[in-house]
Amino acid sequence: MGEDRIRIAVAAFDGVTPLDAVGPLDVLARLPAVTVVLASRGGRPVRAEFGLELGPGAALEEVAADVLCVPGGPGVNRFLADAAAVDLLARIGGQARWVASVCTGALLLGAAGLLRGYRATTHWLSLDLLPVVEAIPVEERVVVDRNRITSAGVTAGIDLALRLAAELSGVEAARRVGLLVEYDPAPPFGAGSTRTAGPGEAAALREERTALQLERRRLLAAAAERFGPAPG
Amino acid sequence: MGEDRIRIAVAAFDGVTPLDAVGPLDVLARLPAVTVVLASRGGRPVRAEFGLELGPGAALEEVAADVLCVPGGPGVNRFLADAAAVDLLARIGGQARWVASVCTGALLLGAAGLLRGYRATTHWLSLDLLPVVEAIPVEERVVVDRNRITSAGVTAGIDLALRLAAELSGVEAARRVGLLVEYDPAPPFGAGSTRTAGPGEAAALREERTALQLERRRLLAAAAERFGPAPG
Numbered sequence: 524m525g526e527d528r529i530r531i532a533v534a535a536f537d538g539v540t541p542l543d544a545v546g547p548l549d550v551l552a553r554l555p556a557v558t559v560v561l562a563s564r565g566g567r568p569v570r571a572e573f574g575l576e577l578g579p580g581a582a583l584e585e586v587a588a589d590v591l592c593v594p595g596g597p598g599v600n601r602f603l604a605d606a607a608a609v610d611l612l613a614r615i616g617g618q619a620r621w622v623a624s625v626c627t628g629a630l631l632l633g634a635a636g637l638l639r640g641y642r643a644t645t646h647w648l649s650l651d652l653l654p655v656v657e658a659i660p661v662e663e664r665v666v667v668d669r670n671r672i673t674s675a676g677v678t679a680g681i682d683l684a685l686r687l688a689a690e691l692s693g694v695e696a697a698r699r700v701g702l703l704v705e706y707d708p709a710p711p712f713g714a715g716s717t718r719t720a721g722p723g724e725a726a727a728l729r730e731e732r733t734a735l736q737l738e739r740r741r742l743l744a745a746a747a748e749r750f751g752p753a754p755g
Numbered sequence: 756m757g758e759d760r761i762r763i764a765v766a767a768f769d770g771v772t773p774l775d776a777v778g779p780l781d782v783l784a785r786l787p788a789v790t791v792v793l794a795s796r797g798g799r800p801v802r803a804e805f806g807l808e809l810g811p812g813a814a815l816e817e818v819a820a821d822v823l824c825v826p827g828g829p830g831v832n833r834f835l836a837d838a839a840a841v842d843l844l845a846r847i848g849g850q851a852r853w854v855a856s857v858c859t860g861a862l863l864l865g866a867a868g869l870l871r872g873y874r875a876t877t878h879w880l881s882l883d884l885l886p887v888v889e890a891i892p893v894e895e896r897v898v899v900d901r902n903r904i905t906s907a908g909v910t911a912g913i914d915l916a917l918r919l920a921a922e923l924s925g926v927e928a929a930r931r932v933g934l935l936v937e938y939d940p941a942p943p944f945g946a947g948s949t950r951t952a953g954p955g956e957a958a959a960l961r962e963e964r965t966a967l968q969l970e971r972r973r974l975l976a977a978a979a980e981r982f983g984p985a986p987g
Contacts, residue, residue: 540781541777541780541781541935542774542777542778542781542782545773545777545807546772546774546776546777547779548773548774548805548807549772549773549774549804549805549909550774552804552805559805560806561807568808568810572781572784573780573784573791573795574792574811574812575777575780575810575812576800576809576810576811577807577808577809577810578800578807578808578809578810579808580806582805600878608948626937646937647937651770658844664937664939664940664942666944675937675939676935676936676937677781677935677936677937677938677942678913678936678937678938679937679939679940681910681940682940682941682942682943683941685943685944686943689944694944697943697944698944698946698952698956699946699956699959699960701942701945701946701947701952702942702946702947702948702949702952702956702957702960703908703909703960704774704859704908704909704910704947705858705878705879705907705908705909705910705911705947705948706897706909706910706940706942706953707896707911707947707950708896708911708913708914708938708940708942708947708949709896709897709914710914710917710933710938710939710940711777711897711914711917711918711921711929712917712921712926712929712930712933713819713933714930714931714933714934715933715934715936715938715939715940716934716937716938716939717934718899718939719939720930720934724930724931725934726929726932727931728934
């Protein structure tokens with residue numbers, strides 16, 4: 524493949540939410556002159572959430588990418604505890620033209636110092652954690668700040684990928700992909716955000732996740748302690 | 756796991772569109788008392804579209820499922836040419852409580868005789884092929900006819916999965932999943948269907964796919980020749 528192809532790396536790790544990774548991958552891979560790879564530590568297959576095994580095409584240690592896209596999932600906590608893995612994201616993201624995250628992938632970008640001073644979003648359950656890594660939380664589905672593009676939870680990665688597709692290849696190419704993946708959504712029950720869900724529904728999920736979220740806060744605080752002086 | 760769990764099998768094959776399979780899998784696996792497995796011929800890993808490798812958890816030859824969900828993709832043609840594989844779907848689907856497809860997975864259900872006399876949908880590029888397998892094409896995002904539930908292309912599998920979630924576990928459980936995967940879509944360019952795309956955009960894609968679609972028609976006609984007398 525020629526050097527003028529756009530190289531997109533989607534990070535993968537044990538406990539990644541499969542739709543966080545596959546949504547953007549499936550959308551972005553349909554662009555012309557784009558090469559998308561799934562990249563994991565050592566290029567090893569990962570055990571995604573729900574027992575699905577994903578086989579990567581590259582090792583994070585060796586990837587150079589024009590676009591880094593980091594998905595989230597319950598495995599984010601284990602990833603955060605691995606400073607060497609976080610450093611790999613810092614290196615790849617620091618050299619990329621675009622740095623993207625889906626869902627709680629924003630916490631990984633944040634731990635890598637890649638969201639310091641940037642407006643960003645993440646899964647609604649983790650939005651309050653962004654300030655721990657000096658990011659500015661924004662309650663929108665997709666947030667673009669300079670070359671950082673972050674999305675809300677899971678399915679929002681599809682919206683993000685179409686926005687990014689337009690940035691990379693133009694609106695016409697993005698519309699073509701939208702038609703190929705028939706992205707004309709019709710959510711049947713209208714409860715896909717905290718705006719439309721009943722207050723009890725969101726509270727119940729917050730309650731279930733308390734321990735996971737507390738651990739996340741602690742891990743993010745530890746990552747932030749490694750930050751150098753404030754950027755910019 | 757107890758026998759009262761709902762067993763959902765998502766079929767996988769070489770050339771499957773990853774988002775067709777992973778969208779419903781990620782949604783349905785979040786339901787209570789559900790076990791979702793990806794199932795392939797011989798339980799072998801499959802090479803999905805865009806080079807992604809998916810590791811299955813079961814063999815199609817051995818699966819018994821309450822719900823069969825069949826995704827689509829360019830690999831549908833090769834699958835159609837394998838009568839033994841199509842027969843596996845006929846067996847699993849014939850015993851399942853719900854038979855679902857995403858995108859051109861409907862052509863596989865059709866070849867297995869599972870859509871004869873049923874209203875169904877598929878990716879817009881393949882909608883005209885449904886009558887070849889005696890299905891009644893309907894241009895909607897999700898079509899339910901008795902215990903068959905079929906969706907339009909790729910991303911429509913998420914809408915289908917939420918509808919199916921409500922059938923399996925109730926609307927409250929489906930709303931909870933919708934909130935977890937934050938399904939509050941905001942398509943940025945509004946070109947996700949032939950209604951909203953310019954006529955030139957759809958025509959260009961039809962043109963590109965002519966050879967693939969002709970081969971599909973031929974393979975489906977061959978499958979239909981194996982059908983017995985009209986059902987019902």
